[in-house]
Amino acid sequence: MPQANNKEKRETRGRQPEKPSVNNLQNPKGMRDILPEEWSVLDKIMNTARALSEFYGFSRIETPVLEYADLFSRGVGLGTDIVEKEMYVLTTKGGDKLALRPEYTAPVMRSYIQQGMSHLPQPRRLWYIGPVFRHENPQAMRYRQFTQFGMEVLGNSDPIFDAEIIIAAYRLFEELKIKNVTIEVNSIGCKTCQPAYRKKLADYYRKLDICEDCKIRIDQNPLRLLDCKNEKCQPYKQGAPVILDNLCQNCRSHFRQVLEYLDEAKIPYVLNPRLVRGLDYYSRTVFETFAEGESSALASGGRYDYLAEMIGGRSTPAVGVAAGIERIAEIMKSRGIAVQQKTKEKVFIIHVGDMSKKKSLSLIEEFRKSGVPVLSEPSKESLSAQMELAAKNNAPLALIFGQKESYEDNVIIRDMESGVQEVVPITKVVEEVKKRLR
């Protein structure tokens, strides 16, 4: 009577209005669950990032997920999309405006200033990893909550640190075996030379028949004119003034040194005079790294000598890089870069009957204490079902602890490969198992 069954079910369901609708069981847009299978790649990336950071002398920092919203308005910039369109802002009961951090650099700088890190030996090398939030439309390799890893060198303006940051980023991809990563670098100048260049650029474009977006860019952020993708604007790029030709003496020399250091370290890079960044705090060196065939950046960063002042601190030169963990994971997956799962083989303990089930608990504890990883499945009662699980889990040994054994204080050690079994006293079993695992 399947019909009756179905009807019954439907009616039953209809009578339970308290049951939440499926919509309530859905994730918010752009946010996702990270299931066990994915963690092997993510762990690999995170562990590599951590080891690399520590090796290069960086110390870990973590800041709150929430910050006062104006930290980002002032630091990242009011005119930027990140602040204007993509920030999650909430108002507390007390009326404070807090924001889910859309990036780490401003919070790290805030912490540097607030915690008096300028009184420690300079520069400070800090690294971080954690979730950041941007309210934008999700698409490939783009989430509303994602994980950023980054490194910052604060408190020194020497160009060697610009290079150090780029080198470290490059090494991360090297260690993760991601090949064909290109690094694009550029210098966007400083307070002295950038305004003049902006004006020059704006003047050049003002005379041309440009797309609607660019008409806005002219006043808002003329540097962005350079990477407009509208077909209409493409031909103009050729004749546009190049920023590298318009740098002041200091910026020119700074950039030259950065490149020399990169050459010295044999880091392959590409000069991209049209590379600009979307965040206000950047000055001088900017860079982005791309995996071959991908349009979105894997890691990017640059120097941000004005950020400290922008958020209300004393002038502090700094340079840093940020990378998106999920994007790196996607690249690794799509390129089939294997991450070996080093799950240790575990000895499987099998019980039969209530007495042995109960007593197997202390047996399991004994193994844990002596550092031998064991596995068991108390919910399975039949011996064959447990044998099956032992086999599925690739257990090298199965320990059969049945009724008979539990009375006689023995355990059967079964070699799963050969099928050879041996009865040993329970007091010796840990020792015997250790001997066989070697």
Place this chain on the structure above:
RNA sequence: GUGCCUAUGGUGUAAUGGUCAGCACCGGGGCCUGUGGAGCCCCUAGUACCGGUUCGAAUCCGGUUAGGCACCCCA
């Protein structure tokens, strides 16, 4: 924020607007309280949500939500 595409058990899929939404995998149980990944049998579970058209909707229409792609921007 804009535009296009998509949505059937946990997964992958089937169903000219018309019987009870079918199949496979996964999962659970059994054959099998004393020995292995197989086999056989049984079970669990679904038309994303809300509404409309219709005698009748998984199927057509509208909205919502989520996913994908592109723009914008970015990690």
